[in-house]
Amino acid sequence: MNMIQAINSAMDVTMARDPSIVVMGEDVGYFGGVFRATAGLQKKYGKTRVFDTPITECGIIGVAVGMGAYGLRPVPEIQFADYIYPALDQLVSEAARLRYRSGGEFTAPLTVRSPFGGGIFGGQTHSQSPEGIFTHVSGVKTVIPSTPYDAKGLLIAAIEDNDPVIFFEPKRIYNGPFNGHWDRPAENWSKHPGGAVPEGYYKIPLGKANVVREGEAVTMLAYGTMVHVCAQVVADTGVDAEIVDLRTLVPLDIETIEASVKKTGRCMIVHEATRTSGFGAELAALVQERCFYHLEAPVERVTGFDTPYPHSLEWAYFPGPVRIGQALKKILKD
Amino acid sequence: MPEESDVVDALSNLKPLSLHVPEPKFRPGDAVDFAEVAVPAAGSVRRPDTLAPAQDFTDLAYTMVRVLDEDAQAVGPWNPQLSPDRLRRMLRDMAMVRAFDERMFRAQRQGKTSFYMKSLGEEAVAVAAAHALDDEDMCFPSYRQQGLLIARGCPLVDMMNQIYSNTGDKLQGKQLPIMYSEKRFGFFSISGNLTTQYPQAVGWAMASASKGDTRIAATWCGEGSTAEGDFHSALTFATVYRAPVIFNVVNNQWAISSFSGFAGAEATTFAARAIGYGIAGLRVDGNDALAVYAATAWAAERARTNAGPTLIEHFTYRAEGHSTSDDPTQYRSAGEPTAWPLGDPIRRLKDHLIAIGEWDEDRQAAMDREVAEAVKTAQKDAEKNGILGHGLHQPLDTLFDGVFEEMPWHLREQRQQMLDEETASGRPWARK
Numbered sequence: 020m021n022m023i024q025a026i027n028s029a030m031d032v033t034m035a036r037d038p039s040i041v042v043m044g045e046d047v048g049y050f051g052g053v054f055r056a057t058a059g060l061q062k063k064y065g066k067t068r069v070f071d072t073p074i075t076e077c078g079i080i081g082v083a084v085g086m087g088a089y090g091l092r093p094v095p096e097i098q099f100a101d102y103i104y105p106a107l108d109q110l111v112s113e114a115a116r117l118r119y120r121s122g123g124e125f126t127a128p129l130t131v132r133s134p135f136g137g138g139i140f141g142g143q144t145h146s147q148s149p150e151g152i153f154t155h156v157s158g159v160k161t162v163i164p165s166t167p168y169d170a171k172g173l174l175i176a177a178i179e180d181n182d183p184v185i186f187f188e189p190k191r192i193y194n195g196p197f198n199g200h201w202d203r204p205a206e207n208w209s210k211h212p213g214g215a216v217p218e219g220y221y222k223i224p225l226g227k228a229n230v231v232r233e234g235e236a237v238t239m240l241a242y243g244t245m246v247h248v249c250a251q252v253v254a255d256t257g258v259d260a261e262i263v264d265l266r267t268l269v270p271l272d273i274e275t276i277e278a279s280v281k282k283t284g285r286c287m288i289v290h291e292a293t294r295t296s297g298f299g300a301e302l303a304a305l306v307q308e309r310c311f312y313h314l315e316a317p318v319e320r321v322t323g324f325d326t327p328y329p330h331s332l333e334w335a336y337f338p339g340p341v342r343i344g345q346a347l348k349k350i351l352k353d
Numbered sequence: 354m355p356e357e358s359d360v361v362d363a364l365s366n367l368k369p370l371s372l373h374v375p376e377p378k379f380r381p382g383d384a385v386d387f388a389e390v391a392v393p394a395a396g397s398v399r400r401p402d403t404l405a406p407a408q409d410f411t412d413l414a415y416t417m418v419r420v421l422d423e424d425a426q427a428v429g430p431w432n433p434q435l436s437p438d439r440l441r442r443m444l445r446d447m448a449m450v451r452a453f454d455e456r457m458f459r460a461q462r463q464g465k466t467s468f469y470m471k472s473l474g475e476e477a478v479a480v481a482a483a484h485a486l487d488d489e490d491m492c493f494p495s496y497r498q499q500g501l502l503i504a505r506g507c508p509l510v511d512m513m514n515q516i517y518s519n520t521g522d523k524l525q526g527k528q529l530p531i532m533y534s535e536k537r538f539g540f541f542s543i544s545g546n547l548t549t550q551y552p553q554a555v556g557w558a559m560a561s562a563s564k565g566d567t568r569i570a571a572t573w574c575g576e577g578s579t580a581e582g583d584f585h586s587a588l589t590f591a592t593v594y595r596a597p598v599i600f601n602v603v604n605n606q607w608a609i610s611s612f613s614g615f616a617g618a619e620a621t622t623f624a625a626r627a628i629g630y631g632i633a634g635l636r637v638d639g640n641d642a643l644a645v646y647a648a649t650a651w652a653a654e655r656a657r658t659n660a661g662p663t664l665i666e667h668f669t670y671r672a673e674g675h676s677t678s679d680d681p682t683q684y685r686s687a688g689e690p691t692a693w694p695l696g697d698p699i700r701r702l703k704d705h706l707i708a709i710g711e712w713d714e715d716r717q718a719a720m721d722r723e724v725a726e727a728v729k730t731a732q733k734d735a736e737k738n739g740i741l742g743h744g745l746h747q748p749l750d751t752l753f754d755g756v757f758e759e760m761p762w763h764l765r766e767q768r769q770q771m772l773d774e775e776t777a778s779g780r781p782w783a784r785k
Contacts (some may be wrong), residue, residue, distance in 0.1 A: 085553035180758075
């Protein structure tokens with residue numbers, strides 16, 4: 020399966036098991052979603068469980084919160100993460116706090132799916148990585164898969180989780196892993212082990228990272244598309260890096276991170292999102308606090324620049340093999 | 354093709370643009386005259402079929418449904434024909450709300466709690482609606498519908514425990530006073546963020562409809578917060594899916610210091626907002642408990658028969674300051690509350706009961722004493738659980754409960770840090 024098919028399968032499998040699950044969003048019903056993630060679901064489960072919505076993100080999430088209060092388990096889609104901002108009040112002030120402020124009387128078991136990330140010439144409003152906004156909010160979980168296998172297992176876990184989950188889908192790797200070499204032919208998931216996805220039900224627990232490559236020289240912390248870019252740079256340079264795919268940003272798998280950095284003594288953080296106050300800053304702080312006496316070099320952050328995401332200058336902005344390669348040289352020099 | 358000079362000439366013939374900034378009629382010190390507030394005669398407004406299409410409601414959105422006339426008689430097609438027992442219960446609930454407000458306002462002034470918000474003059478809006486809805490219908494209130502809880506029988510002591518953030522507060526002292534959550538009374542958790550409850554009510558109603566349930570949702574916001582984007586998204590969703598929901602706009606003329614003109618009231622009514630969405634819109638005398646009851650019952654029947662949502666504008670007046678943190682004499686004339694042409698909702702219902710021979714001043718006085726006593730007793734009971742002025746009443750560790758269903762490592766670490774801080778302070782608070 021590619022990642023779209025895996026995500027579609029996750030919703031299909033969970034909807035068949037639990038009649039309280041509803042899928043909603045712009046173009047998700049009859050049409051099956053602009054990325055085809057919900058294709059066929061309305062036909063299979065009916066219009067009251069899979070339906071198109073008006074174009075109002077605050078409405079989509081607000082309505083989903085109300086449905087959750089009734090006892091449904093909504094899976095709303097925000098067409099692009101760049102368009103999640105109108106829903107921020109409902110996510111931050113309502114969904115994230117409902118359990119806390121009501122003493123557990125009401126909960127918001129939503130899973131907000133949204134395509135995110137760049138590398139597709141999406142320009143300013145089809146490329147953003149706003150995960151840092153959500154990791155800063157207490158009461159929501161933030162999940163970002165990097166393979167079809169993970170996408171399905173994590174999405175099923177997210178839908179069944181009783182807390183609100185922001186599920187960001189790196190759209191650059193919907194059809195195949197992206198190694199950062201934009202000038203080489205695209206790959207598809209059929210040749211990648213992460214593309215082998217069981218048809219049925221399985222879960223990957225939230226809050227558990229995945230060590231995708233073991234190594235001794237440096238720890239690379241990444242998620243989403245950047246996991247694959249890191250892996251390619253490591254293959255290209257021959258550096259014996261340990262690559263940790265975080266998968267869930269909140270709650271974070273701190274044990275896996277700590278064990279890896281204490282082993283390697285070096286830590287590099289890689290994300291597409293802009294640098295200042297990005298999630299990398301939190302990771303760097305945690306590593307510094309917990310692994311200070313094991314660190315042999317300053318923690319490196321390889322990120323997008325602190326600019327809006329550009330169109331024609333995409334590959335100058337994107338933290339690709341050159342930027343990561345230089346950072347690797349720097350961190351290994353000391 | 355006009356020459357450039359022609360264009361300049363044409364423009365020069367226009368007066369310069371000017372920006373209109375609304376201004377209320379009366380400011381502090383001004384004499385008040387509400388003669389311009391149009392108040393149609395009671396009984397003069399037609400009552401359409403609950404199944405009528407939304408476009409048939411334009412006239413109703415610009416007039417005012419009123420039942421109680423100048424002689425305190427119930428007249429016209431909207432007269433809900435309530436039994437004297439029901440009328441007396443509504444009257445008592447409204448009196449209880451007023452007595453509760455009075456006592457809690459004073460408790461705030463005595464330092465027993467940090468904050469309170471009265472609903473003085475708006476008691477009918479919540480109490481009569483609660484009587485017209487089924488107990489199983491779900492309410493998504495704003496912060497000024499405490500009358501829903503009281504009319505639905507929520508123990509006063511539970512409400513006070515929340516206001517005092519004491520050991521009896523089931524919200525564990527996490528919420529600002531009056532931000533109640535009472536699932537057992539169909540009362541959704543109140544949020545400080547305005548109008549967020551509007552789309553949530555629609556979602557609840559859509560869920561009920563999709564499950565083939567018979568319950569409906571009702572939600573409330575003030576006229577000021579109709580300006581929020583969530584108001585628009587909620588009405589759009591409601592009309593698209595014909596959700597079984599009642600939107601209540603409590604137009605009490607004031608949003609803190611801003612008069613209703615800053616929500617658009619100079620140009621139109623709030624009930625008229627419904628028309629553009631294809632939603633039935635009613636405008637109701639919010640100080641007439643029978644009109645509020647009748648409109649709510651009408652809208653509930655409409656919703657329950659799959660005929661769709663209704664928006665009810667309750668035309669009323671916020672007779673007190675916005676909250677205990679507000680001083681209304683700084684921005685409006687002190688003469689407004691007494692000059693308000695729709696009067697006092699409690700007095701009007703009382704006069705009606707007396708006019709039909711089902712009540713008298715002695716019974717009213719006895720009832721007032723009785724509700725005051727009930728509030729006082731509840732307050733004593735609540736204060737046995739502590740008052741906010743005495744400090745924290747919750748086990749310290751509860752601060753971290755309920756952020757997530759299960760506590761992640763980073764919250765466990767922070768909880769330990771907090772407990773260590775308290776040990777170090779030499780004055781450790783109670784723990785679980």
